[in-house]
Amino acid sequence: MAGELAGHAGDAANHGIDLIPIVALLAAAAIAVPIFKRLGLGSVLGYLAAGLLLGPSGIALIADPSSVLAASELGVVLFLFIIGLEMEPSKLWALRKQIFGLGVIQVGLCGALLTGVGILLGFAPVVAFVFGMGFVLTSTAIVMQILGERGELNSPSGQKMVSVLLLEDLAIVPLLGVVALLAPHEEISLTTRLISVGVAVGAIVLLIFLGRRIMNPFFGILSRAKVREVMTAGALLVVLGAGLLFQLSGLSMAMGAFMAGVLLSTSTFRHQLEADVEPFRGLLLGLFFLAVGMSLDLGIVGENWQIIALSVVAYMLVKAVAIYVIARVLKSDHAEALERAVLMGQGGEFAFVLYTTAVTAGIIDGPTNAIFTATVIVSMVLTPFAIIAMQKLMPKRVQPLDGVELADGLNGSVLMIGFGRFGQIASQSLLGKGHKVSIIDNDVEMIQAAQPFGFKIYYGDGTRLDVLHAAGAGNADLVLVCVNKKGDATKIAQLLRHEFPLVKVMVRSYDRGHAIELREIGVDFELRETFESALQFGAHAIRVMGADEIEIEEMIEGVRVRDRARFEAQVLGGVTAGTGLLLSNAEDQARESGIAPTVKLVAAEEKEERAN
Structure with a gap:
């Protein structure tokens, strides 16, 4: 079978583009991922299994997984660009203690412990250091993908993991420098080192300058062309250009893309950029997991199964225990600490970069590199299984407080998220018409305060995808987002539009800029929280000043019409459009x-x- 396929591939290659591997990769992903998700195993494991089937250890349709892996790493680059778009500089600054506090502690302690494990396994201290520090670098692709699927990227626990991942991405730069210093029989002059540092700093400064002064006007010019593919090309140019700039300066491509995303996070084109890049990100990230699966050489695993099995168990266990202890010491609860330990217990894609550099530097040989790489890949493959085991073994979350029920299996035709002052008033019309309204909120005190008035409110965080499923968002005819936090409203709207595209979504917006943002997301209706009350306030003001009811009605309607026209102008032309109205x-x-x-x-x- 594999021989026939290889023959067909050769014939096809002689007559033009060989489409068989491309079609096979797409087919494997399209078939395996839905099956694995239906079985509750997650999309990552589906990609890994499909890759294993197509690679040298399977039907050998693709004999050189390294070429696919190199190209597919662009998926990780694009993923970090999108994460950067969601990290406004102020938000990133707010996470500085987690990035340089929690991140440094976790990387430092885990690195020291895993180096010790390597020495106990019989490796030389320098080799053990390289092995351990490579394994410390968690897979950004796996963790981000799982957090994204669960809608937890912006949750407090998710933000802590993202912070550590960012620090680990930064850590690859000095680690590569340390490997170069450890290289035998190689002397690097102080001048060379200073030049390398200067080039890296120069690349960072240049990207900051381009991001602040050039990128936004650049996209403004492209948008005026009103050709969608030009904007898409511009978005990819910025992402790959920033990655290339950092790569040429000795830094990480992924960090360059992330930094470009942060610099564009406050741009008026932010959501359009995200929409343009997202399809490529998803496709290439899936290809990355396929390539990782293909890279698992079962022959090497079979020949060295004892040391690989021992290394996988020892490294994953020690790393997970260290992460758990750090989390508990820093005041995380048991559930959050355990989740972080399991999610971040594997090695990652940057380990391959570090190990390859160590081979080039003469620190480790080819067979040792193969063992190290296989250990990391097996740990990545085992992560989805570890998560499933954790979810089954962990006791279900207890209710937050007595008398407050968790949202689970709700089936109202209308789902209301948030029951503060806005939601309480908005609910009255629906309840008055006899509609079945399911209500969730994450404020326990508010839920308890509403009970004496006859309201049944369930506890649930609407920014989490699993909670939206449990609250019945997929079966509702209408979802009302009435939360009072701008960021939460935006996140919920994004999840609803992405996961439940057929459900009508109405959102309470914070201000005009937020309303424009929600319109770009694609909500069916949004209303600024102070708009109608301000209109009525103004109406009473002119009533006091002597206007009659007809004049008041005409004036208020005129304000509505002009506001609507100005809003439509701003959606198309930015916040300064329609000022004349x-x-x-x-x-x-x-x-x-x-x-x-x-x-x-x-x-x-x-x-x-x-x-x-």
Whole structure:
């Protein structure tokens, strides 16, 4: 079978592009991933299994997995760019203690312990150091993928793991330098080292300059062309260009892409960039997992199964225990600490880079590199199974407090997320019409306070995908997002649109900018939380000043019409568009100052048009 396929592939290659491997990769992913997800094993394991089938240890349709792995690492690069888009500089600054505190502690302690494990396994101290530090670098691709599927990237526990992953991505740079220093019979002058550091710093400064001064105007020019594929090409140019800049300067491509994402996180084109890059990210990240599966050489595993099995168990166990202890010492609860230990207990893709560099430097030989690489790959393959085991063995979460039930198996035709002041008022019309409304909130005190008034509120965090499923979002006709935190509302809207595209979604927006953001996400309806109350407040103000009810009604309707027109203009042209639709007191102030007005009020223009 494999021989026939190889023959067909050779014939196809002689006549043009060999499509058989491409079709096989796509087919394997399209078949294996849904099956594994249906079995509750997750998409990552599906990709790994499909890759193992297609690789040298399977039907050998793809004989050189390293070439696929090299190309597919762009998936990790694009993934970190998207993560960067969600990390505004202020948010990243808020995580500085977790990145350089928790991250440094975890990398340092785990590195020391795993180096000791390597020495106990019989490796020379320098070799044990390389083995251990490579295994310390957790798989960003696996952890991010699992957190993303569970909707926990922005949760407190998820943010801690993301912070550690960022520090580990940074750590690969000095680790590569240390490996170069450990290389036998090789002297590197101080001047060379200083030049390397200078080049790296220069690359960072250059990217910051480009991000702050060039990128936003660049995308503005592209957007005016009104050609979608041009924007897509521009997005890929920025991601890959930033990655290339960092790679040429001796830094990590992934870190370059992440930094570019952070610099564009406050851009008006942020969501369009994310939408343009996302399909490539998903495809290439899936290809990465396929390549990892293909790279697992069962022949090497069979020949060295004792040392590999012992290494996998020892390294994963020691690393997981260290992570758990660190988490507990730093005040995380048992469930969060255990979850972090299991999720981050494997080695990662940067280990391959470190081990390859160590081979080039003469620290380890080819067979040792194969053992180290197989150990990391097996640990990556075992991670989804470890997560499943943890979920089955861990007791179900206890209810937060007596009398408060967790959201589970809800089936209302309307799901309301958030029951603060806004949600309480919004619920009355629906309940008055007899609709079945399921309500969830993550404020225990509010839930308990609502009980004496006859409300049944379930405990649940709407920013988590598993909670949305348990709350019945997939079966609801309408979901109302009434939470009072802007970031939570945005995250929930994104999850709903991505996971439940057929459900109608209405969202309480924080301000005009947030409303534009929600419109770009694709919600069916949004309402600024202060808009209607401010209109009624203004209506009563002109009533006090002598306006009759007809004038009040006309004026309020005029404000609504102009606001709607301005909003549509801002969706297309940015926050400064439609400024002329605002009624301003500038003309009155100019007249009082004796300065001729240069801008005619919109109200006067409308009156003139009606007169004509």
